[in-house]
Amino acid sequence: xxxxxxxxxxxxxxxxxxxxxxxxxxxxxxxxxxxxxxxxxxxxxxxxxxxxxxxxxxxxxxxxxxxxxxxxxxxxxxxxxxxxxxxxxxxxxxxxxxxxxxxxxxxxxxxxxxxxxxxxxxxxxxxxxxxxxxxxxxxxxxxxxxxxxxxxxxxxxxxxxxxxxxxxxxxxxxxxxxxxxxxxxxxxxxxxxxxxxxxxxxxxxxxxxxxxxxxxxxxxxxxxxxxxxxxxxxxxxxxxxxxxxxxxxxxxxxxxxxxxxxxxxxxxxxxxxxxxxxxxxxxxxxxxxxxxxxxxxxxxxxxxxxxxxxxxxxxxxxxxxxxxxxxxxxxxxxxxxxxxxxxxxxxxxxxxxxxxxxxxxxxxxxxxxxxxxxx
Numbered sequence: 370x371x372x373x374x375x376x377x378x379x380x381x382x383x384x385x386x387x388x389x390x391x392x393x394x395x396x397x398x399x400x401x402x403x404x405x406x407x408x409x410x411x412x413x414x415x416x417x418x419x420x421x422x423x424x425x426x427x428x429x430x431x432x433x434x435x436x437x438x439x440x441x442x443x444x445x446x447x448x449x450x451x452x453x454x455x456x457x458x459x460x461x462x463x464x465x466x467x468x469x470x471x472x473x474x475x476x477x478x479x480x481x482x483x484x485x486x487x488x489x490x491x492x493x494x495x496x497x498x499x500x501x502x503x504x505x506x507x508x509x510x511x512x513x514x515x516x517x518x519x520x521x522x523x524x525x526x527x528x529x530x531x532x533x534x535x536x537x538x539x540x541x542x543x544x545x546x547x548x549x550x551x552x553x554x555x556x557x558x559x560x561x562x563x564x565x566x567x568x569x570x571x572x573x574x575x576x577x578x579x580x581x582x583x584x585x586x587x588x589x590x591x592x593x594x595x596x597x598x599x600x601x602x603x604x605x606x607x608x609x610x611x612x613x614x615x616x617x618x619x620x621x622x623x624x625x626x627x628x629x630x631x632x633x634x635x636x637x638x639x640x641x642x643x644x645x646x647x648x649x650x651x652x653x654x655x656x657x658x659x660x661x662x663x664x665x666x667x668x669x670x671x672x673x674x675x676x677x678x679x680x681x682x683x684x685x686x687x688x689x690x691x692x693x694x695x696x697x698x699x700x701x702x703x704x705x706x707x708x709x710x711x712x713x714x715x716x717x718x719x720x721x722x723x724x725x726x727x728x729x730x731x732x733x734x735x736x737x738x739x740x741x742x743x744x
Contacts, residue, residue, distance in 0.1 A: 412681045414447045415477035420668075422481045423464025425457040433510065433666050434481045436702045440695060444685035451479075461486040462496050469499035474673035476682075480504065482669055484548055484661035491660060491722060492546055492744045501722045504669040506714040507682045511663045511706045513591040513625040514613045516552060516634075517598060520605060522585065529608045530559075530637065537562040538585035541578035543569045545740035551613065551657040552588045555634045557739065558650055559641065565740060573597075579607070586610070590662075591627045591704050611637045615706075616663035618713050620720065622655070626705045649731035656728070659721035664714060683711045 420438065424430045431453070438451040456464030465486050472478035489497050518538075523529035533556075540556075542549045542565045549565075556563045563586075569575045572589055576597060579587035587607075589598055601607035614622040614633035622635050634654075638646045646654070670679065689695045690708050709717075724732075736742040 412446060412677045414445055414449050414678065414681060415475060416447065416449055418449050418451045418477055418479060419454050420451055420479040420481060421454050421456055421464055421468045421472075423456050423458075423461035423468070423486065424483070426455050428457075430461075430481055430483045430666060431455060433702070436698075437508075437668075440689045441682070441685060444689045446681060446685070459496060460489070462489055462494070466496075466498040469503065472671050474671040474675075476670065476674055476678035478671065479507070480669045482667045484665050487660040487664070487722070488546060488548075488550070488657065491657065491724060494744075501669075501718065503672050505672050505674060505679055506664075506718055507668040507670060507679065507710070508686045509664045509667045509709045509714045509718075510703055511615060511709065512665045512704070513615055513627055513706075514552065514588055514662060515591070515594045515598070515609055515628060515631065516556070516586060516588045516611055516613075517594075517602070517607045517609045518586045519579070519582070520608055523608065524605075526608060526610050526632075530610055530641075533586065533610070534560050534641075537564050539564050539566060539583070540586050540588070541566050541569050541575040541584040543567065543572070543575070545736055545742040546744065548572070548590070548661055549588060551654050551661060553740070554650060554654040554657070554735075555613070555638075556586075557735070558646055558654065559634075559638060567740075591625070591706075595627065595704070613658055613662055616659060616717060620659075620717060622658075649728045650735070652725070652728040653732045653735075656721045656724060659717055664709070664717055664721065667714070667718075686710050 420434055422431050422434050434453055438453060442448055442451045456467055458464065459466075461483060465480065465482065468478070468480045472480065487501070490499065490501055518529045518533060520529075522532040522538075538561060540549075540553075540563050542553070544567050545553065545565065553563065553565060566578075566584070569578070572593060575584065575587055576589060576593070578584045580601070587598075598607055602609060609628075609631055611634050612625045612628045612631045614635065615625050617623050622633055624633055625631070632640075635646060668682075670682070686708065687710050690710065733744050736744060
């Protein structure tokens with residue numbers, strides 16, 4: 370039994386869609402028979418799929434999975450029942466560990482991951498018992514983020530960045546190895562003297578500290594920025610400085626479609642230093658940005674899952690992602706970001722999750738010296 374249907378699907382349209390697909394399948398089979406060619410049997414999709422979400426009910430990844438599950442169920446051949454299995458604990462590590470140990474490679478087991486699943490693996494967290502090279506991605510959804518400052522720093526981005534680079538500034542943060550990690554690296558690359566105050570229970574708490582004047586700068590992901598920070602900008606209580614950007618299919622960081630008029634960190638760095646960022650610090654930024662933002666949430670299956678099933682899941686995703694109904698429903702949930710599907714994810718993920726020794730050494734030293742954190 371499905372949890373819900375996409376809001377824009379009516380019963381009559383869904384019935385018509387099924388009749389149409391059935392008719393099309395019948396025509397295709399008849400055509401193949403008339404041609405006298407022996408065709409391979411249609412891919413046998415498991416009737417039930419258990420989708421492990423290593424977070425609690427109601428969290429961001431749980432809401433994301435429950436948004437996608439009816440779309441996937443409706444478009445995958447056979448319309449399998451997709452059951453969300455919440456396994457919280459350890460910031461997603463517990464559920465991911467359990468999936469790595471027990472998941473079957475027959476297409477019946479999926480895992481939903483997030484930045485807090487990717488980062489511990491990249492940082493060699495001793496609790497991690499999973500390896501992303503043992504999984505194959507089906508779909509990824511990106512997000513973006515914006516760094517903004519107090520208007521007391523300056524009433525324009527350029528003036529605020531000038532001030533940011535000439536005096537110590539405070540940022541209310543959760544922890545140095547969480548989602549703020551690439552933001553902290555970016556600010557350090559620019560030359561800012563950031564005094565991070567850790568211990569915030571959420572990015573929302575960090576924003577409230579900013580609103581109270583306890584922090585000079587802040588950072589929010591796209592959805593939170595659009596809903597909570599845009600009113601501050603419009604009322605003159607915050608000045609946007611730069612976005613993190615987005616990855617294109619070739620792995621290049623480009624402007625975020627949610628903030629097309631806002632320069633990326635790369636653009637700001639280039640303007641300030643006269644050259645593109647490079648070196649181990651930038652490599653660390655790029656990789657944690659990719660895994661935490663460009664590929665923030667992922668659907669993964671065990672690596673040995675039959676390729677025909679992987680293809681069936683990816684093809685189903687491509688089909689519904691292209692529909693106007695999905696685009697309308699996804700606007701509130703995903704923002705102006707199109708899900709990434711298939712081999713593009715594989716390339717980006719393999720690049721992001723592989724950290725060379727020079728980058729790792731720089732990161733370990735930087736975390737300890739700047740933020741008193743060890744990996």
